Amino acid sequence: MTEPVTALGAMSGTSLDGVDAAVLVTDGESIASFGPTAYRPYAPEERAILRAALGRWEGPEVEAAVRVVEVAHAEALGPLASDLVGFHGQTLAHDPRGRGTLQVGDGDRLAQALGRPVVWDFRSEDVRQGGEGAPLAPFFHWALARHVGATEPLAMLNLGGVGNLTWIDPRHDRPEAPGALLAFDTGPANAPVDDLLLRRRGQPRDEDGRLAAEGTPWADVLERFLAHPFFGRPPPKSLDRDAWADLAAAVEPLSDADAAATLTACAAVAVGQGLALCPSPPRRLLVTGGGRRNPALMAMIAARADCPVEPVESVGLDGDMLEAQAFAFLAVRVRRGLPTSAPGTTGVARPTCGGRIGRPRA
Ligand SMILES: Nc1ncnc2c1ncn2[C@@H]1O[C@H](COP(=O)(O)OP(=O)(O)OP(=O)(O)O)[C@@H](O)[C@H]1O
Numbered sequence: 001m002t003e004p005v006t007a008l009g010a011m012s013g014t015s016l017d018g019v020d021a022a023v024l025v026t027d028g029e030s031i032a033s034f035g036p037t038a039y040r041p042y043a044p045e046e047r048a049i050l051r052a053a054l055g056r057w058e059g060p061e062v063e064a065a066v067r068v069v070e071v072a073h074a075e076a077l078g079p080l081a082s083d084l085v086g087f088h089g090q091t092l093a094h095d096p097r098g099r100g101t102l103q104v105g106d107g108d109r110l111a112q113a114l115g116r117p118v119v120w121d122f123r124s125e126d127v128r129q130g131g132e133g134a135p136l137a138p139f140f141h142w143a144l145a146r147h148v149g150a151t152e153p154l155a156m157l158n159l160g161g162v163g164n165l166t167w168i169d170p171r172h173d174r175p176e177a178p179g180a181l182l183a184f185d186t187g188p189a190n191a192p193v194d195d196l197l198l199r200r201r202g203q204p205r206d207e208d209g210r211l212a213a214e215g216t217p218w219a220d221v222l223e224r225f226l227a228h229p230f231f232g233r234p235p236p237k238s239l240d241r242d243a244w245a246d247l248a249a250a251v252e253p254l255s256d257a258d259a260a261a262t263l264t265a266c267a268a269v270a271v272g273q274g275l276a277l278c279p280s281p282p283r284r285l286l287v288t289g290g291g292r293r294n295p296a297l298m299a300m301i302a303a304r305a306d307c308p309v310e311p312v313e314s315v316g317l318d319g320d321m322l323e324a325q326a327f328a329f330l331a332v333r334v335r336r337g338l339p340t341s342a343p344g345t346t347g348v349a350r351p352t353c354g355g356r357i358g359r360p361r362a
């Protein structure tokens with residue numbers, strides 16, 4: 001192992017719930033140890049500002065979102081000591097084959113506020129090189145698989161606002177090695193259900209999947225959902241949070257419970273489609289992200305998988321902080337000039353090192 005450094009990663013995900021922050025001691029290849037974590041939720045009015053900026057590339061809504069993101073990150077990260085910071089920012093819009101990908105705030109300003117180097121803008125270079133710019137956690141998934149001693153192919157599934165799946169062959173000693181990783185977004189995960197609960201009941205989510213468990217998924221909506229061209233595309237592939245805006249209209253006539261059950265089933269069938277794309281059947285499916293706390297969703301996924309489906313806690317990992325740890329890991333890789341994506345993870349032409357480094361002025 002090269003000399004490890006103490007890196008602090010921060011993720012503000014598509015669920016718009018808050019900022020996750022986590023310390024990781026790593027050389028960017030293997031994991032020496034996991035450090036302290038913090039969570040800074042967005043207040044309802046901050047969440048509304050972020051929501052209003054979704055899908056926008058510029059303008060006053062975006063400027064307001066930038067301020068919210070920078071303030072929340074300075075508060076979340078300030079108390080956690082580190083040698084450097086990996087700052088993902090908040091994705092507002094993602095259209096890699098069109099306008100690009102937009103994560104706000106500004107890492108140079110955050111470096112100034114924190115007095116530490118900040119690695120940021122992780123996705124743009126990958127997009128410039130022809131990649132999807134997402135998902136980026138897969139290189140970290142590879143390191144985790146090796147850290148927990150996996151010896152056979154396995155898969156990791158993140159259930160955030162959007163879902164993403166990584167198939168990992170841990171026998172490869174570099175994540176960019178051809179055949180080590182295949183990764184892609186599966187489809188919408190929690191975002192459509194969160195949006196439904198907010199619209200109909202003023203609640204941020206379907207707590208423990210209780211509403212979905214009371215309802216029945218509507219087969220015709222699922223059928224139309226699966227007819228979306230996204231499912232015909234070969235991996236790697238990625239999604240914008242609101243790529244499935246018409247799902248909301250499709251469940252509008254349904255009862256609250258049936259609508260929640262149907263949207264939850266959409267997330268699960270999308271994962272099922274994803275599992276079928278893996279180069280070989282994974283021995284186990286380790287689930288991270290908030291959706292692993294939703295028993296209705298987990299049961300629907302387990303029904304579509306040919307292997308055990310377990311939260312990452314079953315191998316001693318922290319499913320709330322895994323993405324924040326990923327950006328700590330990637331920050332160290334950027335500082336060392338190591339690749340952060342590869343043809344198998346984003347479809348980029350060749351292994352690519354993304355990210356810029358903001359440094360505090362003396
Ligand atoms: N107890 C629970 N019951 C049901 N759903 C839950 C529960 N806890 C978390 N969730 C879901 O998980 C979501 C948050 O997940 P997470 O923090 O992994 O998303 P994110 O990181 O913002 O998204 P992404 O990975 O797409 O960027 C919530 O919005 C909610 O839908």
Ligand SMILES: CC(=O)N[C@H]1[C@@H]2OC[C@@H](O2)[C@@H](O)[C@@H]1O[C@H](C)C(=O)O
Nearest residue numbers: 014091094134135136137162164323
């Ligand atoms: C463009 C963007 O922000 N994508 C997110 C989103 O949330 C989940 C999924 O879609 C994944 O592609 C990605 O996040 C994780 C952290 C990633 O890059 O691996």
